[in-house]
Amino acid sequence: MSTTYTAGTYTAGGALRAYCDAFERRAEADFADLFAEDAIFDLPLHDGRIIGRQGILKEIQVALNGLKNIRVILDHVIESGSQAFAEGMLHAEHIGIPPHVDGTPMRLDFKFVAIVEVKNGKVTRWSEYFDTKPLKPRERTHLYPISRRSPYWDGAVAAGVSEFMVYNHTYFPLIYHHSPSEEYTALTERVTLWDVGCERQTELRGPDAVKFAQYLTTRDLSKLKAGDCKYTLVCDPDGRIICDPVLLHPMKDVIWLSHGDADLTLWARGIALHGDFDVAVCEPDVAPLQIQGPKALEMLRDLVQAPLDELGFYKCTLTKVAGIDAVVSRTGWSGGLGYEVFPLSSSRAMELWNSLIAAGEPHGLMVTGPNVFRAVEKNVTDTAYHSNSDMNPYEAGHGRLVDLEKGDFIGRQALQQVAREGAKRKTVGLLIDGELPLLEWYWPITDRRGNPGEVRWAVHSFELKQNIAIAIADASLEVGDKVTIRHQAGSSEATVTSLPFV
């Protein structure tokens, strides 16, 4: 489709065609002249209408960031004075929703009606009508009663959750009804709320809580004070990573290891049973939420009793949130500003959730899952990166989290040997040319050495506008080396780069 027009003097039909033409070409700049300052924009994707040119342009930019190979076909256009009514079809491919396992693109095809009104040559109203079902191509996860549900379940459901993973034996809401591009924008420019009730705590309570944590984890805790948090590792006796929890010391004689998908409480209880520690180990009824994004502080400031502006990075405080007893920590999985809220009981979980939703509304809060796109860009991995790989901390790029001189801890002897001999593998970034299929198992990478590693995470980078991956690879791989990724849809060329990506 192509059209010609004189900037700023659109008829209704001309505006309609100009919009579709620019959308098809992903020409963001061409929308700038189209809308009146007080224009209104109705899309089924939004609960309310967008009012104002700047908001509309932003919405269009976000939509275009999530689509490629766009075709817009107008079947019928009826122009009548200052209005145009049209029926058409949009064809596109998603960006951010991975292709099918066989590599065929995840398509977005739907019919729509668009109604346009113009005044003084500018669009004053753009209304679209379509069903949003095609925007979420995968059906929801099949659910089984054996997996636990977060206490925020009803909130995630109301927010439109459609896909879960099972994490710590608990359903973990990952995918909602927004596009990856919309969620990425919300996280990087506004604020997001994540139901991470599946992020369980291993609680160590008693006079030896810190001493036991010192034995269980790899970092030196000798200077740990109540209110401190530390990102640390738990290894097995062979030095392999079991998980990489955030350690919180919310109060005297209490440690929480806020962990990824691993049976850490079972492990810790087993160790405690046969150790000489005055400590009780349990999984407390503490189900966290994450509030992540640049507006997280503004959103939470009035809701949290403690002075949140004074809470430093990797610090936590025992306080009240919306009148509910909770620990708040300045931690999270976004690689940017964010907080975690740990209510001390799940009895008022939905009350807390609803208070956060209300507090976030003026800041454009969006309920999402953890944003793996941003996490990979920022090299914020989790237990899933280390699992099933025999990976030790040095290979994972976490050597700084191992304090070999702090005294005895589980895995110390094996890690001393790795430190002495040097790690055989390392974690690298890959900048990928072209498309990738859906990653469901690790992809081997090949080069002149043979098979020097495997891709463990791969996503589209909205900031770099290309696919990126994190791989565990032979230690001899250098930045700038070319490798080939072998996947189920064929192969892709990639260049080794340093981490983080952005």
Next chain:
Amino acid sequence: MSLQAQLESYCTAFNDRNLDAVLSLFTEQALFEMPLLGQRLIGKGEIAAGFRRIFEVSQSATITLSATRESNQVAIAEGKMVAKLHRDKTPVELPLAMTLEGRGGEIARLSTYLDARPYRLWADGPIFAATNSAANQ
């Protein structure tokens, strides 16, 4: 009958929940598209089954058109549908558009455009909720 008049007749028959009157407006092999039904319906037999289903699950459903434009081939209208399903406690209002193509004074194609998310059961609808209205029907 003009296309706009056909559209208005359809809305009247639909709002009256008059299946016979609705069906009398369509050609034998008409195409009816309605996201709430999940698929395209072709021919009076499928269309009749679709409307029976709509009338069966809904306590009330009313379409109101706010503007219609027509050409020689097609009428396009916008408006809203307010529907209350038996399972729901309160009605839901859905913005809506419709496109109608006629043949010989009857409806050859009627396409309804709305976001059926509030009613979707298997993708992202409220079926998960332990406390939702579906559990109380």
